Amino acid sequence: MPEFDVEGLRLTRDGDLEESTGERNSYNHIFILSLYILPIFGGLSGKLESRDFFLITRSRWFAEKMIAESPFSSLDHATSFARQLWFKESRIQSWLDAFSGQSHLYRAIAHAPGPMMREMLHWDRKYRAKFGFEFVTSTETWFSQKILDEAKARYENTLVVELDIAAQEEFKLIEHGLERLWERLTFSQIQEASEAAGEVVPDSEEKEDVVPSGGSEEADFAAQNVSMLSYDLNKTPEENDYPYSGMSPEEKNAWHLAMWATRYLNP
Structure with a gap:
């Protein structure tokens, strides 16, 4: 040595x-x-x-x-x-x-x-x-x-x-x-929250499955725009009502984080 x-x-x-x-x-x-x-x-x-x-x-x-x-x-x-x-x-x-x-x-x-x-x-x-x-x-x-x-x-x-x-x-x-x-670590937490939010399917989204085959892409795009326009990222989850009916506080936070990730991480 x-x-x-x-x-x-x-x-x-x-x-x-x-x-x-x-x-x-x-x-x-x-x-x-x-x-x-x-x-x-x-x-x-x-x-x-x-x-x-x-x-x-x-x-x-x-x-x-x-x-x-x-x-x-x-x-x-x-x-x-x-x-x-x-x-x-x-x-x-x-x-x-x-x-x-x-x-x-x-x-x-x-x-x-x-x-x-x-x-x-x-x-x-x-x-x-x-x-x-x-x-x-x-x-x-x-x-x-x-x-x-x-x-x-x-x-x-x-x-x-x-x-x-x-x-x-x-x-x-x-x-x-x-x-x-x-x-x-932060990215891993966002991924986990997004996956958790994907397990929650609001009633309004379940009805979007029944659409004509020729207009499926247009319907998906329109539904995404409605979701984003209906959610104010400047407010807390509690200040936004849609689409929170029936969600627990943890599910609300997960959905909020998933929407943020959709807008800012996947432009």
Whole structure:
């Protein structure tokens, strides 16, 4: 296990710093695929799991603390708690664990022109050899020249300074990850509400099935327009009567959300 003792601060990390290019490519491909596959086989159905936060930042300690605090009342609540957790309570090892899931300088090589690729690979190895962790930046990987310049400038930092900068950059990525997680959770809730609303069939809609075959599309379109025109989205569900006869409060809210989704999510 390599050890780094710079200015009295000792950092350790598992594995060899100089792993092969093939091993790094394999790791990157598996990690990127997991971002797309895991939400499909489990995803977010309104209940958060530890792996949802682990995919945001590769620190098990951070993920477990976040899931222990959940559910969060809002995105701001989640972000505020994460900020306190990350900067005030996280151990350095937790930061290093999170950094290990990043390889921004290495990934930026794929977007670099030919002559720059070798130079970026050189600085990727040089940076890790000095600091003992991956280069972390919130700059998009396709800005290869900007990332290379940033790595060169930050290489001159002391370990203490660079550790702080890397933590700041990692938290920017955490914030972005929380935003995407919250969007998926919100979308999942809208889908569930829409499906629940689809199970409720008002009497007025049941009668629309009996129409001449040639005019079915026109009748469906007209019925949808009548429903939307009869519902005021500026009012609460209780202030709107149609088509609420016989619905429970939960069914009313589900129908309201489904109508909103129909208008704004599927124009």
